[in-house]
Amino acid sequence: MGNPLAFLGVNEEEERLYRTLLRRGSSSPASGTQEPGPDSHPPFEESALDRLVALGIATRNTQGAVRPVPPPRAVDALIDGRLRRLREELESEATRHSVIESLFLERLTAPSSPRSDAADGGQMITQLHGIEAVREAIDELTFFARTEDLTTEPTGVLTEESIAVSHPINMRLLRRGVRMRMIMGSAIMQDDTTLTYMRELVSHGAEVRISHHPIERVIIVDRSAALTPINPxxxxxxxLLVREPGLVATLVTLFERMWEAAEELPGEDADMPSDIEREILALLREADKDETAARRLGVSVRTYRKHLSTIMRRLGAANRVEAALLAHEKGWLS
Known part of the structure; x- marks a missing residue:
């Protein structure tokens, strides 16, 4: 039969083991400890099973048994792995040979233009005119990013075109292990397209929070360069492309303040309230004062009011009475 999966990075032993798993269904401990007989099977080597799991063509459950991933998903995982490794190799080679830097040098001989300012890394503050020049600068900054990418989106809503442009950039950063933190405006909760995109990024390691207060538009890379709109x-x-250390540090401080005031992006199963939110909703019907409710919960009045404010925003309630009614309608209260 040969080794048909070799081009996907699977050696003969690994392919043979995967095919055996497909026939037997799993590597349950019993498969290697059954009584000798004509139908008995030799035990699997744990190191070999671990390699299959690492390749993404098998999974291990809590009991230690390894099961094969269905062939379509297995091949898809192998293709993704091959592409990821190839991309990493190509990016590493491009960096080693300073390909980007050598191409930027060509601009030194080009006539001055508003767009060419994007590459003028020697200036502390550079004006970039037009969306294309801004995207060009983002491409450059993120390509060289090594540690951190901080971004805010005050509107909270991204167009499909914007997502198409940013998706490969963000995935490249996450693959390289760059820490990505994003603050989105609260309108994201009413836009399924943006919400789905943000949750995808979170699944790959990004950190996303939602701000219910006005935030400033800014992109900061490696705490050494920042982009802010000329006209917000x-x-x-x-x-404005800012490289002046003092200004960049100030923008980082601004971002951190906005980050602390923002809330975690709710997961897909976040429609139901948390335990403390259920308790607060129940106390709305029992306690007439915030101080009383906070004392019964064992939290400060400030913490109680913060949770209550979050609940009211989630429900879209104008006041506490409406919050209790809406919670009852949604089944949050028994």
Missing amino acids: AHTSVGA
């Missing part, structure tokens, strides 16, 4: 009301006009 019309971001398509262009941006």
Whole structure:
């Protein structure tokens, strides 16, 4: 039969083991300890099973048994792994040979233009005119990012075009292990497209929070360069590329304050309230004062009111009475 999976990075032993798992269903401990007989099977080597799990073509359950991933998913996982390794190799080679830097040098001989300012890394503050120049600068900054990418999106909503542009950039950062933190405006909760995209990024390691307060638009890379809009009301006009250390540090401080005031992005199963939210909703019907409710919960009044404010935003309630009614309608209260 040969080794048909070799081109996907699977050696003969690994392929033979995977095919055996497909026939037998799993590597349950009993498979290697059954009484000798014509139908008995030799035990699997744990190290070999671990390799299959690492390749993504098998899974191990809590009891230690390894099961084969269905062939379509297994091949898909192998293709993804091959592409990931190839991309890492190519990016590493491009960096080793300074390909990007050598191409940027060509601009030194080009006539000055608003767009060419994007590459003028020697300037402390550079004006970038137009959305294309801004995207070009983002491409450059993120390509060289090594540690951290901080981003805010005050509107909370991304267009399909914007997602298409940012998706490969963000995935490249996450693959390289760059820490990515994003703050989105609260409108994200009413936009399924943006919400789905953010949850995808979170599944790959990004950290996303939602702000219910006005936030400033900023992108900061490695705490050494930042982009802010020339006109916050019309971001398509262009941006300022800031490399001056003092200004960048100030923008990082601003981002950290916005981050602390924001809330975690709720997961897909976040429609139901948490335990403490259930208790607070129940106390709305029993306690007439915040101080009393907070004392019964064992938290400060400030913490109680913060949780209550979050609940009211989630329910879209204008007041506490409406919050209790809406919670009852949604089945949050028995």
